[in-house]
Amino acid sequence: MLEDMKSYRSYAAGDAILWRGEPLVFVASVVSGVASLSKTLEDGRTQMVGLLLPSDFIGRPGRTQIDFDVTATTDVTLCCFARRPFEQLVEDTPHVAQRLMELALDELDAARDWMLLLGRKTAREKIATFLDMLARRSQLNTAKGDSSAIGAALHLPMTRDQIANYLGLTLETVSRQFSALKADGIIDVSDRRSVTVKDLARLQDETGDDSDGGILS
Amino acid sequence: MLEDMKSYRSYAAGDAILWRGEPLVFVASVVSGVASLSKTLEDGRTQMVGLLLPSDFIGRPGRTQIDFDVTATTDVTLCCFARRPFEQLVEDTPHVAQRLMELALDELDAARDWMLLLGRKTAREKIATFLDMLARRSQLNTAKGDSSAIGAALHLPMTRDQIANYLGLTLETVSRQFSALKADGIIDVSDRRSVTVKDLARLQDETGDDSDGGILS
DNA sequence: CGGGCCATTGACTTAGGTCAATCTGCGTGG
DNA sequence: CCACGCAGATTGACCTAAGTCAATGGCCCG
Numbered sequence: 001m002l003e004d005m006k007s008y009r010s011y012a013a014g015d016a017i018l019w020r021g022e023p024l025v026f027v028a029s030v031v032s033g034v035a036s037l038s039k040t041l042e043d044g045r046t047q048m049v050g051l052l053l054p055s056d057f058i059g060r061p062g063r064t065q066i067d068f069d070v071t072a073t074t075d076v077t078l079c080c081f082a083r084r085p086f087e088q089l090v091e092d093t094p095h096v097a098q099r100l101m102e103l104a105l106d107e108l109d110a111a112r113d114w115m116l117l118l119g120r121k122t123a124r125e126k127i128a129t130f131l132d133m134l135a136r137r138s139q140l141n142t143a144k145g146d147s148s149a150i151g152a153a154l155h156l157p158m159t160r161d162q163i164a165n166y167l168g169l170t171l172e173t174v175s176r177q178f179s180a181l182k183a184d185g186i187i188d189v190s191d192r193r194s195v196t197v198k199d200l201a202r203l204q205d206e207t208g209d210d211s212d213g214g215i216l217s
Numbered sequence: 218m219l220e221d222m223k224s225y226r227s228y229a230a231g232d233a234i235l236w237r238g239e240p241l242v243f244v245a246s247v248v249s250g251v252a253s254l255s256k257t258l259e260d261g262r263t264q265m266v267g268l269l270l271p272s273d274f275i276g277r278p279g280r281t282q283i284d285f286d287v288t289a290t291t292d293v294t295l296c297c298f299a300r301r302p303f304e305q306l307v308e309d310t311p312h313v314a315q316r317l318m319e320l321a322l323d324e325l326d327a328a329r330d331w332m333l334l335l336g337r338k339t340a341r342e343k344i345a346t347f348l349d350m351l352a353r354r355s356q357l358n359t360a361k362g363d364s365s366a367i368g369a370a371l372h373l374p375m376t377r378d379q380i381a382n383y384l385g386l387t388l389e390t391v392s393r394q395f396s397a398l399k400a401d402g403i404i405d406v407s408d409r410r411s412v413t414v415k416d417l418a419r420l421q422d423e424t425g426d427d428s429d430g431g432i433l434s
Numbered sequence: 435c436g437g438g439c440c441a442t443t444g445a446c447t448t449a450g451g452t453c454a455a456t457c458t459g460c461g462t463g464g
Numbered sequence: 465c466c467a468c469g470c471a472g473a474t475t476g477a478c479c480t481a482a483g484t485c486a487a488t489g490g491c492c493c494g
Binding site for chain 3: 159160161171172174175176178179192
């Protein structure tokens with residue numbers, strides 16, 4: 001059974017978890033901390049192409065390589081399974097295959113939202129979208145249903161530089177936009193690692209997104 | 218059997234195939250022509266988030282909605298299956314589920330490459346990457362193995378405006394970059410719908426991509 | 435107490451966007 | 465068969481959002 005083959009691995013903030021092109025020996029799920037997927041151009045410009053929060057999955061049944069780097073953004077603990085036996089499990093259990101497919105489709109949707117952000121949003125819209133996303137995500141993980149956790153401090157899991165790489169900006173622009181949103185009374189930036197959303201509605205207005213807001217599942 | 222439930226639909230260039238949020242009644246595969254997936258901000262800025270060429274698949278087992286628009290970029294013919302029976306087939310045939318999963322992962326990889334392009338590449342690199350992608354794709358579909366179909370005219374399946382929406386640029390910038398690449402002797406732009414790659418190596422240099430070039434499968 | 439490491443802020447540059455004029459075909463109807 | 469009109473493409477002049485470069489500030493940790 002799968003339980004028998006799981007193991008835990010920990011990485012310190014900044015450590016590489018997987019390198020692009022390296023043979024993929026395990027699949028994993030994030031237990032705690034934040035990891036990121038990123039791609040690099042030959043001259044060193046980099047772009048994060050995914051953020052892995054707790055419960056997210058790393059790995060691709062049927063692939064032996066990945067073509068991005070996986071890095072620990074904060075200290076991270078993973079729950080790992082050897083790839084071969086895991087694939088066996090996937091083949092034997094249709095239900096698991098279907099679940100993985102859904103995960104892949106969710107990631108695809110997230111990737112496409114991010115494409116819109118990267119291709120068309122202004123710096124201010126990018127920051128607003130990023131904060132809104134963090135607010136939604138952290139709300140899910142805490143008080144489910146309590147829709148107004150506004151005023152609570154949002155923890156930023158990354159440095160300005162990493163945020164810039166996620167949003168396709170420079171760290172200076174990220175910093176300036178934080179300051180601007182603060183000056184406009186939309187957020188508060190006390191500690192460098194936390195932001196308080198003072199006016200969520202206004203923050204959402206600033207995202208540029210079509211307001212009819214997606215699927216009401 | 219699946220054969221019994223397939224039907225063909227055709228759309229003229231510019232026609233909507235599916236609207237965002239609309240209930241998804243069929244899945245389909247592209248028989249001929251080119252379709253695109255796109256997302257729009259509230260003020261009308263749009264970003265293409267995918268291009269569907271012949272043999273590409275539209276649809277997501279387990280989802281009843283999509284949150285992008287699907288539009289016919291050129292005249293398009295689709296081969297459609299009703300969604301419910303198709304999903305039944307997927308559940309009954311593990312092999313099909315696995316194949317779909319691979320398609321989803323391929324799309325995810327393509328989406329991530331595009332994120333790097335949108336977030337970090339210059340206009341010139343974007344155009345070079347776009348042309349290189351078209352060259353690779355059209356080579357696959359024609360003379361397999363003949364690696365130097367250089368000199369052959371590449372057909373552009375879209376207008377400058379659509380290319381701009383795909384690359385996160387404006388149509389003017391697309392036009393200027395075509396002119397610049399032409400002035401540099403890398404391509405030739407005779408007809409507005411076709412481009413001849415005169416120096417593929419140089420074109421690839423201009424993409425900005427890490428030259429060790431991905432996975433040698 | 436001191437030395438990194440982030441972050442912020444300012445001054446200046448620039449790639450790409452915007453606005454506007456012109457050009458090029460191409461299909462249509464007289 | 466021609467001329468008209470229109471949709472797309474090109475080109476130029478100018479503007480601006482964001483990048484670059486550089487100085488300064490705060491904070492944590494040894």
